[in-house]
Amino acid sequence: MSDKVDAEVSVSPVQCPKSSTETDVVSTSRPPSSDTRTSLLEEIEDLKREQQKLMQLILILEKEMKTMELRVEQSGRRAVHVREFAEATADLAALVRAE
Numbered sequence: 587m588s589d590k591v592d593a594e595v596s597v598s599p600v601q602c603p604k605s606s607t608e609t610d611v612v613s614t615s616r617p618p619s620s621d622t623r624t625s626l627l628e629e630i631e632d633l634k635r636e637q638q639k640l641m642q643l644i645l646i647l648e649k650e651m652k653t654m655e656l657r658v659e660q661s662g663r664r665a666v667h668v669r670e671f672a673e674a675t676a677d678l679a680a681l682v683r684a685e
Contacts, residue, residue, distance in 0.1 A: 618626070
């Protein structure tokens with residue numbers, strides 16, 4: 587007996603039409619107070635500064651990733667050289683033993 591239940595849930599967006607009273611309320615409501623506006627402007631400026639910091643960090647991370655990719659590529663090339671050197675050494679050792 588299986589306790590597993592398969593269920594498919596479908597969610598579709600629901601859009602409610604805007605009534606004329608909603609629009610009227612928005613257009614006739616009082617503008618925000620000076621303190622609220624100042625607070626919102628300060629919040630916006632804080633968010634802009636935070637965004638700039640994040641963008642700088644992203645640029646630094648991108649640069650570091652490119653540097654790491656180059657190092658991995660160089661490491662791969664060194665590994666190929668080491669492998670070729672090891673093979674050449676093994677071939678030379680085989681020749682010396684054969685003599």
